Amino acid sequence: MENYLYFRKNRPISASHTQDGTQQAMTAAFLVADIGAVAGNDNINEIAAISITSADGGGTGHASVLFTPTTITPTLAYSGSALAIATGTVHWVEPSTQAYANGILTIDAHGVAGGYTLDDDDIITAYWKTGLETAFMYPVSALKGIVATSDTVTVVHFASIVGSATDDTVTFTHAALGFEKVCKMINDACNGYPKDGRMISVYDGHDGIVTSLNNNPAAITLMEYAPQGGAAGMAT
Amino acid sequence: MRQENYLYFALAGNNDADKDMAMFPASTFRGAVSMSSTTVEFFFAPQDGTGTTANGVLMTHADIASNTTDGSSPYGNDVHYTVMEKFAQLKSGNRANTTNFTVIKDLNDNLPTNEGPISSTGLTEVTALAITIH
Numbered sequence: 001m002e003n004y005l006y007f008r009k010n011r012p013i014s015a016s017h018t019q020d021g022t023q024q025a026m027t028a029a030f031l032v033a034d035i036g037a038v039a040g041n042d043n044i045n046e047i048a049a050i051s052i053t054s055a056d057g058g059g060t061g062h063a064s065v066l067f068t069p070t071t072i073t074p075t076l077a078y079s080g081s082a083l084a085i086a087t088g089t090v091h092w093v094e095p096s097t098q099a100y101a102n103g104i105l106t107i108d109a110h111g112v113a114g115g116y117t118l119d120d121d122d123i124i125t126a127y128w129k130t131g132l133e134t135a136f137m138y139p140v141s142a143l144k145g146i147v148a149t150s151d152t153v154t155v156v157h158f159a160s161i162v163g164s165a166t167d168d169t170v171t172f173t174h175a176a177l178g179f180e181k182v183c184k185m186i187n188d189a190c191n192g193y194p195k196d197g198r199m200i201s202v203y204d205g206h207d208g209i210v211t212s213l214n215n216n217p218a219a220i221t222l223m224e225y226a227p228q229g230g231a232a233g234m235a236t
Numbered sequence: 237m238r239q240e241n242y243l244y245f246a247l248a249g250n251n252d253a254d255k256d257m258a259m260f261p262a263s264t265f266r267g268a269v270s271m272s273s274t275t276v277e278f279f280f281a282p283q284d285g286t287g288t289t290a291n292g293v294l295m296t297h298a299d300i301a302s303n304t305t306d307g308s309s310p311y312g313n314d315v316h317y318t319v320m321e322k323f324a325q326l327k328s329g330n331r332a333n334t335t336n337f338t339v340i341k342d343l344n345d346n347l348p349t350n351e352g353p354i355s356s357t358g359l360t361e362v363t364a365l366a367i368t369i370h
Contacts, residue, residue, distance in 0.1 A: 004324040006317070013309040048310040129273040129299075129310035137320050138267040161267040161279045162290040168267075197328025199321045205311045213255050227269065 001197030005143070005189050007170060010036030010205030011224055013044065016106075016125040019118055020225075026124060029103030035128075036205060038103035046131030047095040050105065055121035056164055057087045060110040066092040067173040091116060095126075133225055137199060138168075140190045148179040156186060164228035171224045172203070178218030185213045241327055241338045244358075245293050247345040247365050249354065258293070262338075269318055274299045276316045278323065282370035289370035295319060295341065296364035299336045318359050325350045326358075341365055 015034040020027045029038045052059065061067075067089070085091070094114040099106040104123060108115030118124070144157040144167055152174055157167040172182055189200040203223050204211045212220050243265070246257035263283040271277050280291040284311065297315045305338050341358035343365060348355055 001328050002322070008318060011311045013311060046311075048273070052239075127310060130270050130313060130316055131273065132271055133269055135270040135276075135316055135320075136268060137324070138264055140262075142267055159266065161269065163266075163282065163286070163288040176244075197324065199324040201317075207309050230322070 001142040001191055001195060003192060003197060004137045004139055004199040005186070006135070006137040006199050006201045006204075007223060007225065008201075008204045008206050009133075009225065010210065011128040012067070012208040014125055014127045016123055019120055019122045019124065022118060022120055024105045024109055024118055025106040030126070031164065032103075034208065035103055036222055040224075041103045043132045043134075044095060044098060044100040046128055046134060047074070047098075047100060047105075047126050048129035049127045050093050050095050050107070052091050052093065052107070052123045053115055053123040053125070054085050054087060054089050054091070055119065055123070057089075058087045058119035059085050059122055060117040061085055061089075061091050062108075062110040062113060062115045064094075064113045065116050066090040066111075078145075085108065100156070133227060136225065136227070143186070143190065146179075146183050146186060151176045155177050156182075159206045160228040162228060166228045168227040170203075170227075171226070172220045173224075175219035175221040178220070181218035182220070184190065185217065189213050239336060240277045241329065241336045242338045243327060244337065244342065245365055245367060246342040246344050247367065249344060250344055250346050255369055257323075258291070259293065264291075265327060268323070270316050273313070274315075277321055284370050286326065286370075290368075291370055292366075292368040293340075293369050294366040294368070295300060296362045296366075298363065305352060314336070319359060322359050 003196060008087050012034045015030040019032060032038050093116050095106060097114045107118060110117040123181060134148050138158045142159040144159055149155055154172045156170040160168050189202045192200060202213050205223060212218060241262040242259050244259045245263055249256055250283045260280045263343040266279040268276055268278045275294055275296050277292050277294045282289040282291050289292045289347060297319050323340060326340060335353055339353060339356040339358040
């Protein structure tokens with residue numbers, strides 16, 4: 001029997017940004033503290049919903065933008081009703097038609113179906129969901145090794161899930177000199193319940209709360225995942 | 237002789253078309269990755285002999301309703317986790333004196349009745365499959 005090592009990336013329930021200008025791209029990325037890594041945080045399919053709170057009624061919503069619902073996902077039904085933007089009102093835009101790169105959302109303007117023209121001081125809030133490569137598991141037999149690349153970074157190598165000659169890697173950022181603690185954590189996950197073969201949650205960063213096996217002894221703050229042939233390169 | 241589980245997947249439609257079903261030795265499992273809020277793909281060693289591609293079974297499961305008023309999180313939903321965990325349990329479930337035939341998911345609507353493992357429909361959380369073979 002062997003165990004299975006489960007990991008889930010750092011993501012919050014939601015994160016907000018207040019505009020400091022009128023451009024359609026956010027004037028700054030969401031905070032790293034909120035969403036984990038910013039670089040490469042590009043998958044719009046991780047965004048469950050986007051709300052825009054009008055600061056002073058100055059924005060303009062396309063008629064297809066939804067007006068003040070309580071439900072955000074997965075049952076959003078966008079309205080065809082024209083919007084009357086009022087100060088402090090909340091409007092929801094369809095995430096899949098927007099753009100997202102390196103922690104910055106770019107919203108279509110109101111001339112596009114589902115778009116909303118932003119105004120200064122509007123508050124953009126995104127809600128996260130499970131998305132492409134946000135959660136994954138490997139059998140223990142796929143573990144190839146663990147390497148420290150600095151006193152605060154440890155990289156766990158697995159055999160490529162799609163058969164690439166290059167390993168898939170899971171990179172942990174942790175407190176100084178945490179390498180031994182990461183190694184022990186992985187060892188414990190591999191060798192726990194030796195007669196069963198269970199899935200062990202090694203690291204889980206959901207909802208902005210970092211949880212790792214053994215109560216996070218290495219003080220891990222971030223996990224990044226680099227599967228070879230990821231995204232469009234998967235088997236399907 | 238090594239005892240090993242064999243993992244069975246079948247789409248709806250009575251196994252009458254290419255890749256309607258597949259069975260893999262448990263030892264060929266390479267890992268699983270979430271693809272979206274409703275899909276997880278499970279990867280296996282390919283059958284083309286190269287080892288440099290992957291067979292894949294994309295499993296579709298329910299999403300979760302969340303709302304802004306109770307603070308529940310669509311990212312914190314654990315449907316994919318449940319699917320992965322149950323898969324791990326089934327994959328590890330081989331024991332002496334059993335058939336080791338393990339249905340992960342069988343969506344056929346014409347299953348034999350009362351014939352042990354081959355009558356199983358597998359994981360209740362999975363609603364659709366897509367099988368990729370290399």
